[in-house]
Amino acid sequence: MGGFSPMEFRLGFQLLQLVVLTRVNLDRRGIDIGSDLCPVCDRDVETSNHLFFSCEMVVDLWVLVARWWELDIPVTSSVLEWVAWIDSARLPSKVRNCLDVVVLTLMWSIWCSRNRMFSFTKPVKAVL
Ligand SMILES: [Zn+2]
Numbered sequence: 001m002g003g004f005s006p007m008e009f010r011l012g013f014q015l016l017q018l019v020v021l022t023r024v025n026l027d028r029r030g031i032d033i034g035s036d037l038c039p040v041c042d043r044d045v046e047t048s049n050h051l052f053f054s055c056e057m058v059v060d061l062w063v064l065v066a067r068w069w070e071l072d073i074p075v076t077s078s079v080l081e082w083v084a085w086i087d088s089a090r091l092p093s094k095v096r097n098c099l100d101v102v103v104l105t106l107m108w109s110i111w112c113s114r115n116r117m118f119s120f121t122k123p124v125k126a127v128l
Contacts, residue, residue, distance in 0.1 A: 013079040017048045020111065039117050049078040051114060052107050061106060069099060 018025070023036040023046040038046040040057045052058060054077040066073035071089070076082045082103075091099065 013083055016107075017079060020048045020051070022046045022048055022051055040114065052110055053077050053079070053082065057113075058110055061110070065102060065106060069102070071099075 023033050023039070025048075026033050027036050036045045038044055038050055038055055041055055043056075044050050044054070053062070059075060062073065062075065074081075074085055076085060086096070086099070089096075
């Protein structure tokens with residue numbers, strides 16, 4: 001046992017779309033960020049789908065994962081496309097569980113890399 005069921009994985013991805021503080025999600029919450037364009041490519045709005053699947057920075061990473069796993073993983077542009085593919089791939093459960101972990105780790109790495117582009121400093125008490 002262990003790993004994520006397809007339903008849990010799908011729900012997790014959908015939750016991710018809502019909670020990841022991409023520029024679009026910050027804008028939806030009324031936080032003025034100047035631009036909602038992707039800070040990496042500056043070509044498309046920064047949604048979670050763009051950040052994790054279709055940004056030029058990450059497409060090559062997905063190709064590398066596919067090559068590493070020797071799978072014919074298509075280039076997807078959204079969470080739903082990814083989940084549809086992985087559900088249809090009918091991978092053995094142990095392989096699927098491991099791939100889920102790899103994908104979540106990749107997404108975490110993408111998120112951390114994206115955040116390193118910004119210099120967050122601790123607020124100074126006097127400024128508050
Ligand atoms: Zn981008």
